[in-house]
Amino acid sequence: MDPALFGWPGRNGIRPAGPPFIRYLAFDGEGEPRVIELAAPVAAGVAGDDGVRAGELPAGYYVTYLHAGPYTHASEPDLAAAHRTLAAWAERHGFGIEGAGCFESYLTGPHQEPNYSNWRTELAYPLAARRD
Secondary structure, eight states: OOHHHHHHHHHOOOOSSOOEEEEEEEEESSSSSSEEEEEEOTTTOOOTTTTTTOOOOOOOOEEEEESSOOSSSSSSSSSHHHHHHHHHHHHHHEEOOOOHHHHHHEEOOTTTSSGGGEEEEEEEEEEEEEOO
């Protein structure tokens, strides 16, 4: 995570309203992120400055998945596996998901917990129309 971004609320006397997250806005042909937003949730009415801008997540329905474990790993389930699990669930249940706009919220990570098996990351994808 970007220390400049996540130090900004404290330098401006603002308490975060939740865990930091990354929002994925565009992907390349291989599914790798091309455009992302790094975010720190704050209360409504906060204005940004110095390269930090205020915004909000789009309203709508989201499907979520709580991943327990490492961000990346060669042999254990990681965030890439969690994204595939969530997408497979949505497919089995007839939901279309929108990859652009999905996000990862870092509930517990290496700054709070050195043991990666205790890290918690929530994935959220906006739902497209249900396919019946």
